[in-house]
Amino acid sequence: MKARYHLATVSFSTDLVCPESPSVPIGAFAVGETDGVAVAVLAVQKAPPVTTPLPNIVLAMLERFPDLLIAQLNELLQTGRAVPVDEVLEQFEDSLRNSFHVSEVRTQDAVELQAAGLGADQRDDAALALCSELFAAVGREMVGMGRHGQHETVASPPGGFEVRRTPSWVNAPPEQSADQPAFA
Amino acid sequence: MLSVKEIGARWRANPFVEYPWKVDGQGHCRKGHSAGCIAHCDELGRNVYLKPKAPLTPRAAAHEKIASDLAHDLDVNVPPVVLTNPPPGWDGQFAVCASLVLYPFQLHWGAAKHGVRNAESISDADALQETVRGALHSDSALRDAVLRTAPVDAARAFAFDVWVNQPDHDHPSNIAWGAHSESNSSLVFFDYEMAFNTAPLIGHPPAGQATTVPFPVELLQLLDNDVLLDTVSAIETYSAASLRNIVGRIDQRWLGSSDGEGILEVLESRRRSLRSAISSVMEVAS
Numbered sequence: 211m212k213a214r215y216h217l218a219t220v221s222f223s224t225d226l227v228c229p230e231s232p233s234v235p236i237g238a239f240a241v242g243e244t245d246g247v248a249v250a251v252l253a254v255q256k257a258p259p260v261t262t263p264l265p266n267i268v269l270a271m272l273e274r275f276p277d278l279l280i281a282q283l284n285e286l287l288q289t290g291r292a293v294p295v296d297e298v299l300e301q302f303e304d305s306l307r308n309s310f311h312v313s314e315v316r317t318q319d320a321v322e323l324q325a326a327g328l329g330a331d332q333r334d335d336a337a338l339a340l341c342s343e344l345f346a347a348v349g350r351e352m353v354g355m356g357r358h359g360q361h362e363t364v365a366s367p368p369g370g371f372e373v374r375r376t377p378s379w380v381n382a383p384p385e386q387s388a389d390q391p392a393f394a
Numbered sequence: 395m396l397s398v399k400e401i402g403a404r405w406r407a408n409p410f411v412e413y414p415w416k417v418d419g420q421g422h423c424r425k426g427h428s429a430g431c432i433a434h435c436d437e438l439g440r441n442v443y444l445k446p447k448a449p450l451t452p453r454a455a456a457h458e459k460i461a462s463d464l465a466h467d468l469d470v471n472v473p474p475v476v477l478t479n480p481p482p483g484w485d486g487q488f489a490v491c492a493s494l495v496l497y498p499f500q501l502h503w504g505a506a507k508h509g510v511r512n513a514e515s516i517s518d519a520d521a522l523q524e525t526v527r528g529a530l531h532s533d534s535a536l537r538d539a540v541l542r543t544a545p546v547d548a549a550r551a552f553a554f555d556v557w558v559n560q561p562d563h564d565h566p567s568n569i570a571w572g573a574h575s576e577s578n579s580s581l582v583f584f585d586y587e588m589a590f591n592t593a594p595l596i597g598h599p600p601a602g603q604a605t606t607v608p609f610p611v612e613l614l615q616l617l618d619n620d621v622l623l624d625t626v627s628a629i630e631t632y633s634a635a636s637l638r639n640i641v642g643r644i645d646q647r648w649l650g651s652s653d654g655e656g657i658l659e660v661l662e663s664r665r666r667s668l669r670s671a672i673s674s675v676m677e678v679a680s
């Protein structure tokens with residue numbers, strides 16, 4: 211069973227006006243699909259490593275950021291139609307172009323998944339396996355954000371991170387073409 | 395660092411200014427049709443948003459400049475824009491503009507309203523309160539900050555958008571809530587690349603069919619009517635000579651003369667019907 215997913219790094223600009231102001235990675239978002247089943251996972255640092263003093267209003271927004279994004283994604287999924295993962299990523303990027311922004315996107319095209327047989331049916335199995343892969347992907351990304359200076363000490367972000375997932379949804383399996391391997 | 399007022403005045407007076415742009419630090423290209431990016435230069439000491447690397451229309455930068463200059467004169471919160479040289483690496487694209495970044499913190503209205511593209515209200519009851527509450531929970535300071543200037547900002551922008559035939563403010567990225575602090579924030583309106591609608595645009599009705607323009611439902615419901623009518627009056631009485639100067643002074647590398655004449659025709663004809671178009675929208679909204 212092969213999965214395809216996008217992994218996006220979410221960053222926060224501490225001061226959009228100032229050229230010297232840093233853009234700090236604060237989270238990771240993954241959305242993927244296998245066998246027509248799709249799911250999205252979001253991880254955000256609970257205490258973003260921002261040393262610049264910020265107004266309370268911005269701190270409050272940072273605190274609510276995971277809720278806001280998950281709510282947006284859920285709203286997108288409530289349209290009652292299949293939502294391709296590329297479209298989910300596009301919507302996600304579209305909603306993050308200012309202080310919060312997507313700073314990098316990587317795509318994994320054919321990741322092998324192992325179904326554990328824990329789901330109620332084959333589709334449920336696929337969703338669980340995909341979820342597990344996406345949790346691992348955002349987890350690796352978040353741990354990577356804990357690297358400190360030149361020592362590259364790998365550690366979790368100081369305040370830990372919060373992980374959310376959307377319910378899985380069903381898309382039509384991608385059509386097989388002659389020059390493109392089928393998801394199996 | 396120059397102030398927004400200083401830069402705004404300089405850019406209003408000069409359609410083109412050359413700067414030694416640097417693209418680094420925060421300068422990664424952001425998502426968007428125009429593939430713009432954040433840039434800066436020592437002389438300004440502030441960030442700008444440079445666009446378009448990949449224009450939807452060949453007149454994109456000129457449209458941004460004209461809209462910004464008009465907005466400046468009408469006190470609509472559109473960032474100052476100047477036509478400028480491209481940054482290093484933008485080979486083959488010379489018709490570029492810079493839009494000044496105004497606020498240290500900016501959140502898209504689409505995010506603030508807790509919605510997605512083209513979504514109308516997500517609430518079945520009190521749309522405004524529910525959407526703001528949905529995004530900002532019970533933080534009354536935050537909610538109040540968003541709502542403090544929104545009726546005035548949105549009223550000015552809506553009248554302006556109808557005039558310039560802005561088709562792109564149903565997109566969540568093109569309106570932002572910008573904040574310096576809790577007590578100093580505003581709605582700011584971006585991206586007039588597709589305004590003036592003198593040519594068919596993908597996914598939008600042609601100019602002749604449009605009496606009004608897409609605008610977030612939540613904002614339409616809270617417009618300050620007095621400010622709206624004042625802005626309509628200001629547009630109706632705006633100097634025709636200034637209008638011609640703003641459009642006519644743009645170099646033909648950014649805007650051909652026949653395109654400029656087309657824009658002037660759109661602006662003159664639309665302001666004649668502006669009051670009736672706005673009235674029909676307000677009747678529906680109420």
